[in-house]
Amino acid sequence: MSMNMKAGLFQQQTLKMAMTQELMQSITLLQYSTQELTSFLENKVEENPLISLEQPVSALFQPTYDRKKGKQHIKNTYDSNYWIEQLSEDTFSLEQHVMSQLNHQKLTGEHQKAILFLIRNLDENGYLRIHLDDICEPGMSSAVLEESLRMLQELEPHGLGARNLQECLLLQAKAEGVNPLAESILENYFLEFVEKRWKDLSKKICVSLKEIQQVLDYVQTLNPRPGSLFFQEKPSYIVPDVVVEAIDGILLVGNSDGNSPNLHVDKGYLNQMKSYKDQGVQRFIQDKWQEFQWISKGIQQRKETILKVMQTIVEKQPACFLHGLNYLKPMTMKEIADEIGIHESTVSRAVKGKYVQTPFGTLEMRIFFTTSLQSVGHVEDMSGMQAKKYLQAAIQNENKQKPLSDQDLVTWLKEEKGIILARRTVAKYREQLGIPSSSKRKRYD
Numbered sequence: 001m002s003m004n005m006k007a008g009l010f011q012q013q014t015l016k017m018a019m020t021q022e023l024m025q026s027i028t029l030l031q032y033s034t035q036e037l038t039s040f041l042e043n044k045v046e047e048n049p050l051i052s053l054e055q056p057v058s059a060l061f062q063p064t065y066d067r068k069k070g071k072q073h074i075k076n077t078y079d080s081n082y083w084i085e086q087l088s089e090d091t092f093s094l095e096q097h098v099m100s101q102l103n104h105q106k107l108t109g110e111h112q113k114a115i116l117f118l119i120r121n122l123d124e125n126g127y128l129r130i131h132l133d134d135i136c137e138p139g140m141s142s143a144v145l146e147e148s149l150r151m152l153q154e155l156e157p158h159g160l161g162a163r164n165l166q167e168c169l170l171l172q173a174k175a176e177g178v179n180p181l182a183e184s185i186l187e188n189y190f191l192e193f194v195e196k197r198w199k200d201l202s203k204k205i206c207v208s209l210k211e212i213q214q215v216l217d218y219v220q221t222l223n224p225r226p227g228s229l230f231f232q233e234k235p236s237y238i239v240p241d242v243v244v245e246a247i248d249g250i251l252l253v254g255n256s257d258g259n260s261p262n263l264h265v266d267k268g269y270l271n272q273m274k275s276y277k278d279q280g281v282q283r284f285i286q287d288k289w290q291e292f293q294w295i296s297k298g299i300q301q302r303k304e305t306i307l308k309v310m311q312t313i314v315e316k317q318p319a320c321f322l323h324g325l326n327y328l329k330p331m332t333m334k335e336i337a338d339e340i341g342i343h344e345s346t347v348s349r350a351v352k353g354k355y356v357q358t359p360f361g362t363l364e365m366r367i368f369f370t371t372s373l374q375s376v377g378h379v380e381d382m383s384g385m386q387a388k389k390y391l392q393a394a395i396q397n398e399n400k401q402k403p404l405s406d407q408d409l410v411t412w413l414k415e416e417k418g419i420i421l422a423r424r425t426v427a428k429y430r431e432q433l434g435i436p437s438s439s440k441r442k443r444y445d
Helices: 021-031 034-047 080-086 094-099 109-119 142-153 165-176 180-188 190-194 198-205 209-219 267-274 279-316 318-323 333-340 344-351 384-396 406-417 423-432
Strands: 051-054 060-066 071-077 242-247 250-255 262-265 355-358 361-364
Touching: 021 279, 021 344, 034 051, 034 279, 051 279, 094 109, 109 142, 165 180, 165 209, 180 190, 180 198, 180 209, 190 198, 190 209, 198 209, 242 279, 242 318, 250 279, 250 318, 262 279, 267 279, 279 318, 279 333, 279 344, 333 344, 384 406, 384 423, 406 423
Parallel strands: 242 355
Antiparallel strands: 051 262, 060 071, 242 250, 355 361
């Protein structure tokens, strides 16, 4: 078989979508969270001398409705109480608290130094995570470290300086001295106790299951994190990207403009550079000016897209925003994308890391997209969130001496609520709610 190969120029027409730099910039800006956007803009200020930023003034945001123009917008309202809420009180440090309890006159310099060293090596829960044998500090013998640790563990809050949970709880139980059985179990049978191998434990120490149950009730009053009060971080505050408010039964949606810096062009620098006739300078200014315009347009598109997505969510979920999350119905990102006429990936970027202030709290926008669950008779879909609420209510009202197994919960959901779930799904939801298995929920009194 011969092939006739000819060299030449041929023209072929193909359909191809080109990803322009402007489009890439717009996509990137849309998926940024507010913090990421602020960091991006701050970096751009360093790279582009034409760009200047005006930091927003933090304020409370309340949507107002312009009846003449028929548009939703946001009015920034300053409230002095808002700033008071953001100020965290200076807390008494753990080091100060512990050292104030010591009788320094009766302590040697070695012990004071060792106790201070141990305090500074406690984690945020008050636990000592380093082994004394591994400490190689000059002037600190192993004997001094052991004595200093015992002194530390006698101070309040009791449980400080523990090497693990067992020691932490035992230190507290011994300090209170009101439950000898609890002290014995915590010291000698901790593993059997926490794993709820109570029948074996009951035979081993000759006490009833009811008495072991009472020990558990007592242990639950102890603090497994005694140092946490001294390691509180300053609370972080989320400023929403959009706001939804219900006024006289009408839902209003608006942008929140006070959560990111405002972008401006440095006109003084621009006019100064325009006076130079050098072509290199002019090309530099032209490139930076174009970049400024791209970023400005991308930020505006980002704001409009987030607002449009939130408006469409509200239109599809009015009962949820008027009456609470219990009324949230299953909804996919594709539904919102089809409604607006954009790609599903655009909706995903628009809600990622974005927050909305609602009448019932500030939430991440992703929370409104839920998974549908099959219901008996297909009368109405139920969201995973609603199923979790039913599970939680059922477990709260169960007979604690005969708690519901995961299979019992499957049956209960089907018969009482008309929701069909697999047992493994029920187990997953239960674990997400932080609820232990039925064997660990069982009480013996």
